[in-house]
Amino acid sequence: MTRKPNPTPTNIEALRTGSLSDPPTPGVYIEVQTGRGRVTRIWKYRRRFPGKTSSHKATLGSYPTFSMANAREWATNINTGVERGINPTEVRQAEAAAHITVSDAHALYIAHVKSGVRRKLKPGTIVNTLADRLRMTQPSVFKHLKCRVR
Known part of the structure; x- marks a missing residue:
């Protein structure tokens, strides 16, 4: 059985396919992605939660935008939570949800629609204008969620 080399800058640069894990830091590895004549090396993290089947x-x-030291520090921070059984994705989603109200989300949506970033509607969309969207969302949404609207 061949042993994979440790990730050093030389070994990372020489890597053309596959991935290379970092034994000192559990979960972190560098993966090679190829396409359009380019070779891109991406730092990734994957680790199972203790006693669970999810990861x-x-x-x-x-790489080299993020060095090996950056990747190890990043993975060490994630490992601290994972070893305690804390899912970093759930924590991030809970923090984001705690800071936005329904009226804030609606205001962001309307601002995005007014900006005109997306001018064409997807085929089959019933709502054609901003006035239609406002007419449809405001009465039904705010009527049922008055307690959450500032």
Whole structure:
């Protein structure tokens, strides 16, 4: 059985396919992605939660933008929570949900629609104008959620 080399800058640069894990830091590895004549090396993280079948996956970014030291520090922070059984994705989603109200979400949506970023509607969309969207959402949504609207 051949042993995979430890990730050093030389070994990472020489890697053309597959992935290379970092034994000192559980969960972190560098994966090679090829396409359009380019070779991109991406730092990734994957680790199972203790005593569970689910796992946590995350992507840091490309090498050499993020060095091996950056990747190890990033993975160590994630490992601290994973070893305690804390899912970083759930924590991030809970923090985001705690800071936004229904009226804030609606205001963001309307601002996005007014910005005109997406001018064409998908085929089969019933709502054609901003006035139609406002007419449909405001009465039904705010009538039932008055306690949550500021």
